[in-house]
Amino acid sequence: GSGGSSGGASSGGSDVKIGLSVSTLNNPYFVQLRTGAEAEAKKLGATLTVTDAQNDASQQVNQVQNFASQGMKAIIINPVDSDAAAPAVKLAERSSIPVLAVDRGVNGAQVTQTVASDNVAGGKLAAQELAKQLGEKGKVVVLQGVAGTSASRDRGKGFTEGIAGYPGIQVVAQQPADFDRTKGLDVMTNLLQSHPDVTGVFAENDEMALGAIKALGGKAGTSVKVVGFDGTPDGLKAIEGGTLAASVAQQPALLGQQAVQNAVKAAKGEKLPATLDVPVKIATKDNASEFSAS
Amino acid sequence: MSEERPRPARGQEILRVEGLGKRFPGVVALDGVDLVLRAGEVHVLLGENGAGKSTLIKMLSGAYHPDSGRILVDGAPVEIRSAGDAQRLGIATIYQEFNLVPQLSVGENLALGRPPRRFGLIDTKRMHERARGLLARVGVEVDPKTKVADLGIARMQMVEIAKALALDARVLIMDEPTAVLTTSEVERLFAIVRNLRDQGVAVVFITHHLEEIAQVGDRVTVLRDGRSVTEVPATTPQDELVRLMVGRPIDQQYPREAAAPGAPLLQVRGLTRAGAFTDVSFEVRAGEVVGLAGLVGAGRTEVARAVFGADRYDSGEVLMDGRPLPGGDVHAAMEAGLGLVPEDRKGQGLVLGADIAENLGLVTLRRATHGGFVDRAGQRTAAGEVAARLGVRMSGLGQEVRTLSGGNQQKIVIGKWLLADARVLLLDEPTRGIDVGAKVEIYQLINSLTASGHAVLMISSDLPEILGMSDRVLVMARGRLVGEIDAAGATQDAVMGLAVTEVEDARVH
Amino acid sequence: MSTDVLTRRPAVRGLLAENGPLAALVALAVVLSLLSGDFLSVTNLLNVGVQAAVTAILAFGSTFVIITGGIDLSVGAVAALSAIVLAWTSTSAGVPWPVATLVALVAGLACGLVNAALITYGKLPPFIATLAMLGVARGLALVVSQGSPIAMPDAVSHLGDTIGGYLPVPVLVMIIMGVITAVVLNRTYPGRAMYAIGGNEEAARLSGIKVNRQKLITYALSGAFAATAGVVLASRLASAQPQAASGYELDAIAAVVIGGASLSGGKGRALGTLVGALILAVLRNGLNLLSVSAFWQQVVIGVVIALAVLIDTLRRRGSA
Amino acid sequence: MSTDVLTRRPAVRGLLAENGPLAALVALAVVLSLLSGDFLSVTNLLNVGVQAAVTAILAFGSTFVIITGGIDLSVGAVAALSAIVLAWTSTSAGVPWPVATLVALVAGLACGLVNAALITYGKLPPFIATLAMLGVARGLALVVSQGSPIAMPDAVSHLGDTIGGYLPVPVLVMIIMGVITAVVLNRTYPGRAMYAIGGNEEAARLSGIKVNRQKLITYALSGAFAATAGVVLASRLASAQPQAASGYELDAIAAVVIGGASLSGGKGRALGTLVGALILAVLRNGLNLLSVSAFWQQVVIGVVIALAVLIDTLRRRGSA
Numbered sequence A: 001g002s003g004g005s006s007g008g009a010s011s012g013g014s015d016v017k018i019g020l021s022v023s024t025l026n027n028p029y030f031v032q033l034r035t036g037a038e039a040e041a042k043k044l045g046a047t048l049t050v051t052d053a054q055n056d057a058s059q060q061v062n063q064v065q066n067f068a069s070q071g072m073k074a075i076i077i078n079p080v081d082s083d084a085a086a087p088a089v090k091l092a093e094r095s096s097i098p099v100l101a102v103d104r105g106v107n108g109a110q111v112t113q114t115v116a117s118d119n120v121a122g123g124k125l126a127a128q129e130l131a132k133q134l135g136e137k138g139k140v141v142v143l144q145g146v147a148g149t150s151a152s153r154d155r156g157k158g159f160t161e162g163i164a165g166y167p168g169i170q171v172v173a174q175q176p177a178d179f180d181r182t183k184g185l186d187v188m189t190n191l192l193q194s195h196p197d198v199t200g201v202f203a204e205n206d207e208m209a210l211g212a213i214k215a216l217g218g219k220a221g222t223s224v225k226v227v228g229f230d231g232t233p234d235g236l237k238a239i240e241g242g243t244l245a246a247s248v249a250q251q252p253a254l255l256g257q258q259a260v261q262n263a264v265k266a267a268k269g270e271k272l273p274a275t276l277d278v279p280v281k282i283a284t285k286d287n288a289s290e291f292s293a294s
Numbered sequence B: 001m002s003e004e005r006p007r008p009a010r011g012q013e014i015l016r017v018e019g020l021g022k023r024f025p026g027v028v029a030l031d032g033v034d035l036v037l038r039a040g041e042v043h044v045l046l047g048e049n050g051a052g053k054s055t056l057i058k059m060l061s062g063a064y065h066p067d068s069g070r071i072l073v074d075g076a077p078v079e080i081r082s083a084g085d086a087q088r089l090g091i092a093t094i095y096q097e098f099n100l101v102p103q104l105s106v107g108e109n110l111a112l113g114r115p116p117r118r119f120g121l122i123d124t125k126r127m128h129e130r131a132r133g134l135l136a137r138v139g140v141e142v143d144p145k146t147k148v149a150d151l152g153i154a155r156m157q158m159v160e161i162a163k164a165l166a167l168d169a170r171v172l173i174m175d176e177p178t179a180v181l182t183t184s185e186v187e188r189l190f191a192i193v194r195n196l197r198d199q200g201v202a203v204v205f206i207t208h209h210l211e212e213i214a215q216v217g218d219r220v221t222v223l224r225d226g227r228s229v230t231e232v233p234a235t236t237p238q239d240e241l242v243r244l245m246v247g248r249p250i251d252q253q254y255p256r257e258a259a260a261p262g263a264p265l266l267q268v269r270g271l272t273r274a275g276a277f278t279d280v281s282f283e284v285r286a287g288e289v290v291g292l293a294g295l296v297g298a299g300r301t302e303v304a305r306a307v308f309g310a311d312r313y314d315s316g317e318v319l320m321d322g323r324p325l326p327g328g329d330v331h332a333a334m335e336a337g338l339g340l341v342p343e344d345r346k347g348q349g350l351v352l353g354a355d356i357a358e359n360l361g362l363v364t365l366r367r368a369t370h371g372g373f374v375d376r377a378g379q380r381t382a383a384g385e386v387a388a389r390l391g392v393r394m395s396g397l398g399q400e401v402r403t404l405s406g407g408n409q410q411k412i413v414i415g416k417w418l419l420a421d422a423r424v425l426l427l428d429e430p431t432r433g434i435d436v437g438a439k440v441e442i443y444q445l446i447n448s449l450t451a452s453g454h455a456v457l458m459i460s461s462d463l464p465e466i467l468g469m470s471d472r473v474l475v476m477a478r479g480r481l482v483g484e485i486d487a488a489g490a491t492q493d494a495v496m497g498l499a500v501t502e503v504e505d506a507r508v509h
Numbered sequence C, D: 001m002s003t004d005v006l007t008r009r010p011a012v013r014g015l016l017a018e019n020g021p022l023a024a025l026v027a028l029a030v031v032l033s034l035l036s037g038d039f040l041s042v043t044n045l046l047n048v049g050v051q052a053a054v055t056a057i058l059a060f061g062s063t064f065v066i067i068t069g070g071i072d073l074s075v076g077a078v079a080a081l082s083a084i085v086l087a088w089t090s091t092s093a094g095v096p097w098p099v100a101t102l103v104a105l106v107a108g109l110a111c112g113l114v115n116a117a118l119i120t121y122g123k124l125p126p127f128i129a130t131l132a133m134l135g136v137a138r139g140l141a142l143v144v145s146q147g148s149p150i151a152m153p154d155a156v157s158h159l160g161d162t163i164g165g166y167l168p169v170p171v172l173v174m175i176i177m178g179v180i181t182a183v184v185l186n187r188t189y190p191g192r193a194m195y196a197i198g199g200n201e202e203a204a205r206l207s208g209i210k211v212n213r214q215k216l217i218t219y220a221l222s223g224a225f226a227a228t229a230g231v232v233l234a235s236r237l238a239s240a241q242p243q244a245a246s247g248y249e250l251d252a253i254a255a256v257v258i259g260g261a262s263l264s265g266g267k268g269r270a271l272g273t274l275v276g277a278l279i280l281a282v283l284r285n286g287l288n289l290l291s292v293s294a295f296w297q298q299v300v301i302g303v304v305i306a307l308a309v310l311i312d313t314l315r316r317r318g319s320a
């Protein structure tokens, strides 16, 4: 990269206006992503504007459109939906503003860089970890996120693919709980009636996993293993407490930080690699403290 | 009127009703009614409140479907399942309850259901032109573009009449059209009715004003308890009609027993609201019935509402027992002992979806509350007593007020204020739609109120009632009090003279 | 089978005939117990009760509002805000939990009063006033919590437990709030005034009812009930969440309307609302037990809600 | 400043005085243009238009329904379903896109007809009927799409483009639908019948208006408008999404009510609805431009909506 700027990353962001459209802030995961992004922007001296698309793809297009007319030097988009983000990206392209995608990729349009960890891979990882903790046999239920969202789709797909490799494990029920803790609690309570013999739970996010743990009560962590997704602070606390067996940690703060760092570079015309992989990691009791620290 | 015009088939039977029956949950509304309508005749339906008059005509207009019996038009049995069916058979109806759309203009209401169209789009210009013609025919000067909601109740009635005329029907049904009209409009209406009759239209006319029967009717069918008891000529003496209808004679139609007035209870001084009434001053003394007469739009209702605190006023004051009342505060007025029976029973008097007990207890709700809790049993008992006293025809105190007959609804509105025991009762058209028997009951109640030292201010467009029941008559015109006449010297001519003289240049004909 | 029982016990039949929604609930329960052996256990029925509790409490509050002819879209957001206020004051601000609970209830009440002020003095349509409050309350919940869940104090979390190992506290709270609703509606002045206002506001005013004041009470009650629901919800999860109860306003209104109330006002009952909330909860519970696929669940819920009310209206028409 | 302009140009003043919502919109625009230099550019104003389009089209459809005294909660879900139907028939089923578009519109219309049938023949309250349809339509969208977005055919995606490099197609569609709404409401028999039904249903019936048939037309229009909105939305995103337009029903209703309609029926105008939708869009656009923090945005939106309508009602009261 030959940005032309003399200083290092720490001083190179001054006066750079960056817009970040987050898919939703109704979820601690994305709140962390925002926090990471804001911290980095402050460090670099860039001006970061964050908007909340409230899980609505067309509001997100609106927000990117508005960013463009505000003269942002770079735009970070955290797509509500990978396909639906394409028009937004094309729109910014027309105004020659570099766009970075964070957390989810964009299909059907070329972004400057995708800073992401792979949800499908994360789902597979969750399946492997759950199988390991269950001794590769048992009955498992899946708590699904909001039907039709890409996060639910990809995580579910990864998990289904991953769990298929363990013939001793049977998925006895899949029910939607809309990424919501209360619904996780209610749905798990109900599933326990029809499937009292479950030994494992995969929840497509930590919120639902925490709800399920509430429903399981004393069983959580002992006779039933719960695996969540996201590695939110509450989730990590539950891991340390032994009720949550594991969570696929995507390090949202790191995602946000990396996205801003690279957005500043892009704004200065630096060339960036097409993808920046922030690895998914599985957080378990052994390594949970590492995640909490960040 | 138009003597030389040919009268097509006068006396020829157009519509016949045989053994018609209709029951509602808990009530047999009609139980075998026969009726024959002939071209060129005005057929009066007579009966007590709840006798089934409105139910009968609603089956002719397609609003209800009969349970038994049949309807024949031109000798052939017909099924009238909707208003459209009735219109196609040439039957037009003016209902007892207002059936206009308040948010729409007068013109649109007149064309409701069949607006003139051009290229599929509504031809507003033609619609308004037509409306103007119709309005002129009934003699009201209203701009067709006025919203119906902005009209007074009497002019709404005239619009209803115009709307029915627009159909050019063979059978025209009018359910108590004169209840809300004053003398001059009634005259106007009768002229229209006679004219239609002479053109061969069969008119069904419902009224509780017996004197109107001889004026406009040809034949009378008397309904009692859902049955048609007899058909008599309209020239039958009133006493006889009353006997047929009520089952017993009524000796005195206006049994007012005046007493010497006591101290002033209600004093109104210089009450003014721009555009409605100007400098209105009067007082009402204990034991008095004060009549308030005037033409439609004279502002009587507005004054009463302002006195009661239902509306605000610009200047002047209202005193009860010598103490001024705050303006625009119904609650304070009630506390001071005022009560108002409003003229629009459906819009302002009743909670139509609630039952009879609930409605009767509305005004006394606060009084029946002890420690936050309402004594509903006590309220029910009290409601039962008033309902019995007023002779409300109902299936029980739990009947929804919506399903009561018009006159019985009016009794409920009066009843709730009787329960409240207000010391000065403002009655705005209190006996509108009430049958002769029940009227006498209400007059006697007024007597007992005044005998116990209470007072009544009675607004009425029924001049005989004003003259028969008031101790003093106040006359309003164009928002001003134009005169006061003592009961002794009061005649219809004297009152009308006052009401009209001031109005020569006014909006009312 | 169930018809036999009904014919033999006229009291039960009378109750069902008068309570269309109750009949629908019973029918739903019968179908579900035939389809799933797990449905008709005591534990599961108590679960259903717990799951209905939050919606039911919100719906009780909405019943007042709907009876007056209004609508309250803010209940879900106010519930979330109150829960956040409770968690925040008792943890970050260190206020003892009983005081914090009171503060939360007052917060809910205050939201209701603002709604009422906008509606009565500001003459805003209830839809707009409470929609605005929805945004404001949800936003404030996010601002106070910084968008993250706040753990509830332990003492309050016990509200999510059971008493004597059987009776879940949320169910108890639901019953208490239901009884309060029934008493307020049937026996108190404000309750009767609500019916009158919803039936004919002008007639109520001309009968001496202070309409504005009664509306203040109505919306304040709705706010306080929403706060209670928020506390129950948060105590069940042991954590207050800024996004909790999103969209619950529609569930609450649906429960009230399924229970026989009319959005044009003047009608509605506490028991009906409870039944409405239970119908929704039974339905969701049953779909979980039957493991209906995620995509089809919404379809089935929609169809069953329509059917439940349809049966009720058709029955009423048949008897009329 | 703006007062000067107004006093000098009586025509403008008359228009604003008669159109309270319009005055609020103008006030909002003036404030925003003072606060943000970016607001008053042609591009940005066109952006606002595009951003308002979907809500406005849904709201036009809802205007019909609200004028009759009903409510349609299903518009967002029906929009999503129609878009999915279009994308699916033209890709998976290989139907040419003009036919597919027609099929999508028919799907929306059919949803509306089912709503109307439930309301008229089934006697369901509109709230319940359309809430049920919300679930059914959203569920069917998920079932058909298997929960994944479906790419739109290229030809249809151009609907999201601009004509002549300036006029965005969504804005054009919005204007066309607005004109249709205005004409239907003011000049056609069904339009006037809607006002009559909402104003006094009994009077309408007794005047020979076939109330049930007119309601069928009303909800069918709402469904067809929702389908149109769905197509516009999907073409903007170049992809049909089963979760699209979630919660838009409240925005649509809010736009109609801000525009001066009453939920109790009988009132409402196409221009008012357009202005209502623009107010919402301008507000969101402005908050983005001003970089208001995400958590505060909801608060500000709530407050401004309340203020906008408040100004209108106070002004009306003042002049009355």
Ligand SMILES: Nc1ncnc2c1ncn2[C@@H]1O[C@H](COP(=O)(O)OP(=O)(O)OP(=O)(O)O)[C@@H](O)[C@H]1O
Binding pocket: B024, B025, B027, B028, B029, B047, B048, B049, B050, B051, B052, B053, B054, B055, B056, B096, B393, B394, B403, B404, B405, B406, B407, B408, B433
């Ligand atoms: N929809 C209904 N449901 C139940 N009862 C009804 C209904 N409509 C009318 N009734 C009852 O039928 C009876 C006849 O009523 P109707 O309105 O025909 O009387 P009416 O002769 O017109 O009286 P009025 O002179 O007071 O207008 C009354 O007892 C009334 O309560």
Ligand SMILES: Nc1ncnc2c1ncn2[C@@H]1O[C@H](COP(=O)(O)OP(=O)(O)OP(=O)(O)O)[C@@H](O)[C@H]1O
Binding pocket: B151, B152, B153, B154, B155, B275, B276, B294, B295, B296, B297, B298, B299, B300, B301, B302, B303, B343, B461, B507, B508, B509
């Ligand atoms: N002919 C008319 N032209 C224009 N406006 C009228 C006319 N008649 C009445 N109004 C309006 O309607 C209102 C009717 O007044 P209001 O009802 O108080 O009169 P009223 O004397 O009580 O008559 P009534 O009670 O007999 O209808 C008046 O304030 C006036 O604004």
Ligand SMILES: [Mg+2]
Binding pocket: B053, B054, B055, B096, B175, B405, B406, B407
């Ligand atoms: Mg009658």
Ligand SMILES: [Mg+2]
Binding pocket: B300, B301, B302, B343, B428
């Ligand atoms: Mg009057």
